[in-house]
Amino acid sequence: MASRTTFYLDKQNAKIKGVCAGIADYTGLDVTLVRVLTVILVFATMPWAAVGYAVFAWTAPAKPIDLYQDAGDAKFWQGVRSNTKRSAAEVRSKLRDVDRRLADMELHYTSRNSRLADEIDSLR
Structure with a gap:
């Protein structure tokens, strides 16, 4: 059974590996904002952000398709995970x-x- 409080790669909304989409889903932030911040972080800390991205892409599981029942369920779990x-x-x-x-x-x-x-x- 999938845990709703675990970080997952979001392959449905992925551009490269789904790390940024997974972070956006986990935190409830806009995926575009997460992608922009990731690009800025990669340029600011050249090797470390890229290594971190690769580690997340390699170790994190893909998000199950049936994780959330509806949009309200997703918002609830994002709020619980945030704090x-x-x-x-x-x-x-x-x-x-x-x-x-x-x-x-x-x-x-x-x-x-x-x-x-x-x-x-x-x-x-």
Whole structure:
């Protein structure tokens, strides 16, 4: 079974070996931006970027065709891969917000609210 949090070469969108397309898929960046940055990096650090590119092209597995079910699934996994601590913090924040809102509702309905009691009685 393919892992959605693993780096894969993206052969479907490849220009040379699929390394830049794989990096773009993994990070959620635009593939053109990744390609431009790779070219700049190759010219800036001549042998090292080319060696790194070759190592990625040689060692990384190709992306399975059925890795993502739809585009939303791809965006979700790109967000999770980009920063797992941030993702966990966002979930905690959302759950705290829901918990606070539920506590406010509970306080509102369990408190002695004569106006609310009058409205309920008028509905009967």
